[in-house]
Every structure is written in structure tokens, then in C-alpha cells.
Amino acid sequence: MGEVHMCGQGVPLVLLHGVGGSWRMWKPVLPLLERQFRVIVPTLPGHRGGEPLPAGVEPTIGLLADRLLLQLRAMGIEQAHVAGNSLGGWLAVELARRGFALSVTALSPAGGWRSLQDYRALARSLVTSYRLMPLLFLLFWLLMGLAAVRRILSVRTMERGDRMPSDEFRSSLVAFMCCRMMPRLFRNTEATGAIEPYDAQSLAVCVAWSERDRVLPFDTYGRPFLDRVSGAQHCVIEAAGHVPMYDQPEAVARRIAATATEPRGVPA
Numbered sequence: 001m002g003e004v005h006m007c008g009q010g011v012p013l014v015l016l017h018g019v020g021g022s023w024r025m026w027k028p029v030l031p032l033l034e035r036q037f038r039v040i041v042p043t044l045p046g047h048r049g050g051e052p053l054p055a056g057v058e059p060t061i062g063l064l065a066d067r068l069l070l071q072l073r074a075m076g077i078e079q080a081h082v083a084g085n086s087l088g089g090w091l092a093v094e095l096a097r098r099g100f101a102l103s104v105t106a107l108s109p110a111g112g113w114r115s116l117q118d119y120r121a122l123a124r125s126l127v128t129s130y131r132l133m134p135l136l137f138l139l140f141w142l143l144m145g146l147a148a149v150r151r152i153l154s155v156r157t158m159e160r161g162d163r164m165p166s167d168e169f170r171s172s173l174v175a176f177m178c179c180r181m182m183p184r185l186f187r188n189t190e191a192t193g194a195i196e197p198y199d200a201q202s203l204a205v206c207v208a209w210s211e212r213d214r215v216l217p218f219d220t221y222g223r224p225f226l227d228r229v230s231g232a233q234h235c236v237i238e239a240a241g242h243v244p245m246y247d248q249p250e251a252v253a254r255r256i257a258a259t260a261t262e263p264r265g266v267p268a
Contacts, residue, residue: 112225
């Protein structure tokens, strides 16, 4: 079984990170959420520290969702509230589709685009970053101890990357460059397409987009996602980049808790 961080007591809440990440990206919000929930934070299958994918099987969104569901149920978790960022937001909806999620908070979720051109631009950008990461890591290894350098290096994904401790920042870059399935996942996702339509009328689903998202700008990727997830609530996390947990931990925690305690998010 891959890395899973657990803390707190109460109703279970699963937190899912983005592509190339690890459970550690949720660290700033854990002290805020563990007061109310039993928080389960896995590193996603196919990621560094996560459960390995089966040999010879191509990575797809559906496969990741199925493997994640098996992992959670092997831990005795049959249902939980789910919150996810980026890829994790898409997977949160897939867990709802599979009957696992009691509620969904999707933070700047992946999975929506209007055209193949928009998808290819996104995939090309992220795969290029993945391939350049070893060089950037080598060049800036010593300078990552400086808050200003961390903020500059993370400007595309966060507003306040300087808030990440240097060891966590280095760990996040290592996780990204060791996510070897990433190019294949993007290639396969082009073939399978955007998120399948989902009717959120019977479940509390909030799509919370970061105000300053430079990876998935709302007009290009957010509106198409909302078009496909009908009935979802939409809100904005102000002054936050694509990965908002370090930028606005209190706002992120409040949004997750509010969605999880909506009447539709409580099982009958």
C-alpha cells in the first residue's frame, strides 16, 4: 500500500492531490480539518510514494479512480467526503460517480476543456515542465533555501510558494519529476476525452476555482468543467493560485468543511 497520512477523528474525509504531487501538499490545511474530520490523505496511485500501478497497464483517469477506490476500501473506508485539487478534483468526482463520495469539493479540478487544442496546450506545458524538472532541480538546489527563490520557481502554481519550507519544496519537486507515468497519462487522457457528464443534484458538490489560476484559467478550463458537472455549486478562492493550500489554507479548509456539512452531503 502506498503512503497514506491519517489524522483527526470523526466523519471520514479523503484529500486528493494533483498530478505529480503527494499527500504532503495538504499539510497546511490538516490542522484545520482534523478538528472536525477523520482525515485520510493518500499519495495517488502511480505517483512517487503511492501504490504502484499494475504492470503492463496504461494509466488513465478511470484506472486511477478504480485503484484509489480499492485502496480506500481495503482500509475499511466504504464512504467519505472527498476533496481534491487539480487531478485530485477530477478523481473526487469519479469517486462520487462510483458511489463512494458523500460530498465533493473540487479545487480548480482538471477534466474540462472546450477543444482538443486547449487540452494539448495544457498537456504540452505540463509534460515540458516534467522533462525540464531534473535540470531546474540541479540548477536551483542550493538556492531553494531562499524564500524569494521558492516563490519565483512556483509562481505558475502558487501565489505564495515562499510559505513552503525548503524541505517541503524540494520534496514537491522530487515528487513531480519522479512521476514517470505523467506523459502516458496525458497521452491516454487525450484519447479518452474530458470528464464524462455528472449530475450533482443529489450530492453536495462544490467547484471552487482559484482566482489567480495560471495553470487552468477558469474561462478556458473551469466553465467547461461546470458545464459537465451539472448542479454543482461554484465559488472562488480569492488570492490563490492553482494549488491553493499554501496560499489560502483557512479558506480552503472552510470551503471543504462547509460542503461536507451541507444537508445533501450527509447520508440518510
